[in-house]
Every structure is written in C-alpha cells, then in structure tokens.
Amino acid sequence: MKKIFITIFIALLGTVFVVAQENSETTVKNSFTIEEATEFAKKHAYEVISTGYEMQQAKKKIWETIATGLPQVSAEANYNDNLELQTSLLPAKIFDPEAGDDAFVPVKFGQQYTSDASITATQLIFDGTYIVGLKASKVYYQLSADKMDKVKEGIQEGVMLAYYYVLAAEDNYETLKETLASSKKIYEEAKAYYEEGLREDTDADQAALSVANITAKVNEAQRSIVTARMALKYLMGLDVNSRIELESTLDQLINYVLITEQQQALDFSTHIDYRILETQLQAQQLMVKKEQATYLPTLSAFYRYGKNASTNEWNVFDKDTEWFTSSILGFKISLPVFSSGIRYSKVMQQKLALYEVENQIDQKLQEMKQNKLVAENDLATAKANYFTSEKSKQLAKKIFDKTKLKYTEGVSNSFELSQNEQQYLEAHSTHVEATLELLKANIAYEKAIGILLNE
Structure with a gap:
C-alpha cells in the first residue's frame, strides 16, 4: 500500500x-502575426503605458472638479498662552466720578490661557464657472482618450514598419545565402579547373573575389536582421533580449496590399486628427462659456459650530474650566459689478481662440483631402514599381542562371559571370526596396483615410 x-x-x-x-x-x-504584434504593442508599448497614466490623471481630475461643488468640512483648534495680556485704557470716570476727562486707567482683560475649537461646513449653491468646469473636465478626459488613440496609431505604424523590415531583411539574407552557396560552388570548380590547367588563374581569383564580396553582404544582412528585430521588440514593449518569432510572411502581406481595394471614401469622423480637433473645439467653446459665467453671481452657504474657554491654569481641559458654545449659519453671495473691462477682454480672448480652432478644422479638412490624393498616387506608383522590380529581378535571375551554366560548360568567362551576378544582386536589392516602399505606401494610405487604427 x-x-x-x-x-x-x-x-x-x-x-x-x-x-x-x-x-x-x-x-x-x-x-x-502582424495583427497580434500591433495589438500587443497597443497594450504594452512604453508610450501607451505612459499615456494610460495621463488618462488616469484626467479621470481623477473629473472627480476633483465634481468634489469642489460638494460639501466641504474643515476643523480648527487653537491653544494660546498669553504671556503678556494686552492692556486697554478705560476712562477713569468709570472708577472715580471725580476724575478728569483726560484721565485713563490701564486695565488688562482676559486670562493667561485660552483655547477654542470649531468645525465649519460650506456648500456651493450656485457658481456658473463650476457648472462649465464640470463639463470641461469631461472634455479634458476625452482629449486624453483621443491622445491615446493617436499614440496607438503611431505605435501601430511603427510596429508594422518594423515588422516589414524584419521580414525584408530575412528575405534578403536568404537570397544572399543562396547566392553565396552558388558562388562558393563556382569558386571550387574554378579552382579545380585552374589546378588541372583548364582555366586561367584570373577565373579562380574572380570567383574568390565574388565569394568575399557576397560573404560581406551576408554578414551585413545578418546584422540588419538583429537590429530590425531589436527595434520591433522595443516598439512592442518587449525585452530587447527576448526571443520573438514572426508568423506572417512577406508574400501574405504583399498579397493583402495588392488585392485590397484602394479607392475608399474618406470618413472624417474616423480620422483621429480630425476627432482631436473636434474635441479641442468643444473644449474651447466651454472656455468661452466659462469666462462668460464670471458675469453671474455666486452663492454659497456655511455653518460653523465652536467652543472656547479661558483660564489662568495651563490645563484648559480641567473639569472646573467652563467652555462656551457658539454657532452660526450664513449665506454668502458675490455679485460682480465693475471690472474695468477685464472680464470682457477675457471673453474676447477665448472667442478669438475659438475662431482659431474653427480655422484649424477647416484647414485640416483640406489637408486630409490632399493627403488622401497624394497617398493614392504614391500607392499606385509603389505598385507599379513593385511589379517592375519583380520582373527585373526574375529576368536578372534567369540571365545569371544561364551564365552560370555557360561558365561551367566553359562557354562564358568569369568577368561576364561576375557582372551578371552583380546585376542580379542589384535587381534583388531594388526589389526589396520596392517591396518595402509598397508596404509603407499602403500604411500611409490607410493612415490618410483614417482606417489604420481600426485595421
């Protein structure tokens, strides 16, 4: 068991x-995947976290504004040791009717030790600036939320670009490795032919030079991958030394761009820059109302309850000490009468600021329309360049492969092979650049029409 x-x-x-x-x-x-990477970054990127703290502060600001209109209670207590009581002069006639009119008697009132304690409660009844301020605090929070969306849009753009660069760098690295393997094979053959006396030493030297050049390119491409991956992890909010794998492929991302309809309508309401300006417009309208509210009276109520005592003994809490109670209930009204134009000037300043925001909105509308047209043209150009570079790469590869075959058969020389190899690598590099430009142009287009954040 x-x-x-x-x-x-x-x-x-x-x-x-x-x-x-x-x-x-x-x-x-x-x-x-690229979608998972952007969603992860929207939650864990350093800038997103910092902006989240700003949103929390804005939320607390709303309660701070609300609380100013709720009852406020304060307490106060004092204990005094009158080291030297104040002396007052009383007419001597009070004590001696026969005294002259200019005669005074010094008298000290009070006792050495005094103490008092009170509690006061106040309540705001009406204040126009408070009502407007309450609305403004909510708009202020909305501005923080809009800023968060703007930050997330920037993070998404940065992560997508970094993701593209990693994939492009890896694709470039694989192509260079294949070319290097082929060049090494050609070098071994050229070296063997030279040792047998079938080729000149320049063929072997040219092949060795080609291997050295491509090896340098391979090492550079490998370092580019490391750098691109570190940039991606940093933007995502990951430890730069952590391991990360990319599930989306370059072909998948390119096909998405090529098959997606690019003639989409511009919806201003979804564009984060326009939404921010609309919120700023609401905030500025409230600022005008806030200054206008200073013309209105303010009304508040208060209640005060207190006790006080005085004695010649230091212990004011002795049982023989008598405490006296006082209480008061009152209302306070403040009515602005004349300010020599200060209030009017402040109202006009805020109105002018409002006109400025309205002008910025009109400008932004035209700018967004222009950006959409530019982005559409840039994307169309990027597509055309991509197809051209792809065709050029295929042709360069075909020429290079045929030259390699001719070289092994002894029909072509090493100089021609080296030229065609360089031509192929240049065509490949141009194609990689065209691919990145296509993906970047698509990001710019989606950002211009305001759908990048929602993708």
Whole structure:
C-alpha cells in the first residue's frame, strides 16, 4: 500500500508540473502575426503605458472638479498662552466720578490661557464657472482618450514598419545565402579547373573575389536582421533580449496590399486628427462659456459650530474650566459689478481662440483631402514599381542562371559571370526596396483615410 501511495503521489506531482509548464508557456507568447504584434504593442508599448497614466490623471481630475461643488468640512483648534495680556485704557470716570476727562486707567482683560475649537461646513449653491468646469473636465478626459488613440496609431505604424523590415531583411539574407552557396560552388570548380590547367588563374581569383564580396553582404544582412528585430521588440514593449518569432510572411502581406481595394471614401469622423480637433473645439467653446459665467453671481452657504474657554491654569481641559458654545449659519453671495473691462477682454480672448480652432478644422479638412490624393498616387506608383522590380529581378535571375551554366560548360568567362551576378544582386536589392516602399505606401494610405487604427 505504501508503494501504491508513493506511485500515485509522483504521478500527481508530474501532472501538476506539466500543467504548470503548459500554463507558463501559454502566458509567455513569443510568436506573433502582424495583427497580434500591433495589438500587443497597443497594450504594452512604453508610450501607451505612459499615456494610460495621463488618462488616469484626467479621470481623477473629473472627480476633483465634481468634489469642489460638494460639501466641504474643515476643523480648527487653537491653544494660546498669553504671556503678556494686552492692556486697554478705560476712562477713569468709570472708577472715580471725580476724575478728569483726560484721565485713563490701564486695565488688562482676559486670562493667561485660552483655547477654542470649531468645525465649519460650506456648500456651493450656485457658481456658473463650476457648472462649465464640470463639463470641461469631461472634455479634458476625452482629449486624453483621443491622445491615446493617436499614440496607438503611431505605435501601430511603427510596429508594422518594423515588422516589414524584419521580414525584408530575412528575405534578403536568404537570397544572399543562396547566392553565396552558388558562388562558393563556382569558386571550387574554378579552382579545380585552374589546378588541372583548364582555366586561367584570373577565373579562380574572380570567383574568390565574388565569394568575399557576397560573404560581406551576408554578414551585413545578418546584422540588419538583429537590429530590425531589436527595434520591433522595443516598439512592442518587449525585452530587447527576448526571443520573438514572426508568423506572417512577406508574400501574405504583399498579397493583402495588392488585392485590397484602394479607392475608399474618406470618413472624417474616423480620422483621429480630425476627432482631436473636434474635441479641442468643444473644449474651447466651454472656455468661452466659462469666462462668460464670471458675469453671474455666486452663492454659497456655511455653518460653523465652536467652543472656547479661558483660564489662568495651563490645563484648559480641567473639569472646573467652563467652555462656551457658539454657532452660526450664513449665506454668502458675490455679485460682480465693475471690472474695468477685464472680464470682457477675457471673453474676447477665448472667442478669438475659438475662431482659431474653427480655422484649424477647416484647414485640416483640406489637408486630409490632399493627403488622401497624394497617398493614392504614391500607392499606385509603389505598385507599379513593385511589379517592375519583380520582373527585373526574375529576368536578372534567369540571365545569371544561364551564365552560370555557360561558365561551367566553359562557354562564358568569369568577368561576364561576375557582372551578371552583380546585376542580379542589384535587381534583388531594388526589389526589396520596392517591396518595402509598397508596404509603407499602403500604411500611409490607410493612415490618410483614417482606417489604420481600426485595421
């Protein structure tokens, strides 16, 4: 029975370990599609987190504004040691009717120790600036939310570009590795032919030079991958030393751009820049109302309850000390009468600021229309360049492959092979650049029409 219990315990322990390991693996994700990478970044990017704290501050600001119109209670207590009581002069006639009119008697009133305590409650009844300020605090929070969307749009753009660069760098690296392997093979053949006296030494030297050049390009491409991956992880909010795998392929992303309809209507309401200006317009309208509200009276109520005592003994809390109660209930009204034009000037300043925001909105509308047209043209150009570069790359590869075959058959020389190899690598590099320009142009287009954040 003891052995059975030990066996069951070990089995249960192993199960718990496996489950814990599976949970650990699922919580730490290191493989991302481009959509998953952007969504992850929108939650964990450093700038997003900082902007989130700003939103929390704006939310607390709303309550701060609300609380100023709620009851305010304060308490106060004092304990005084009158080291030297103040002396007052009383007419001497009070004590001696026969005293002259210019005769005074010095008298000290009070006792050495005094103490008082009070509690005061105030309540705002009406204040026009408070009502407007309450609305403004909510608009201020909306501005913070709009800023968050703007930050997320920028993060998404940056992550997508970094993702593209990683894929392009890896594609470039793989092509260069294949070319390097082919060049090494050609070099070994040229070296063997030279040692057998079938080729000149320049053929072997040219092949060796080609291997050296491509090796340098391969090493550079490998370093580019490391740099691009670090940039991507940083933008996503990941540790730059962590491992990350990319699930989306370059072909998938290119096909998405090529098959997606690019003639979409511009919806101003979805464009984050326009939404920010609309919120700023609301905020400025409230600023005008706030200054106009200074012409209105303010009304508040207060209640005060207190006790005070005085004695010649330092212990004012002695049972023989008598405490006297006082209380007061009152209302306070403040009515602005004349300010020599200060209030009017402030109202006009805010109105002029309002006109400025309205002008900025008109300008932004025209700018957005212009950006859409420019982005459409740039995307069309990028597509045309992509197809041209793809065709050029295929032709250069075809020429290079035929030249390699001719070289191995002794029909072509090393100089021609080197030229065609360089031509192919240049065509490949141009195609990589055209691919990146196509993907970047698509991002610019989606941003111009205001759908990038929603993608």
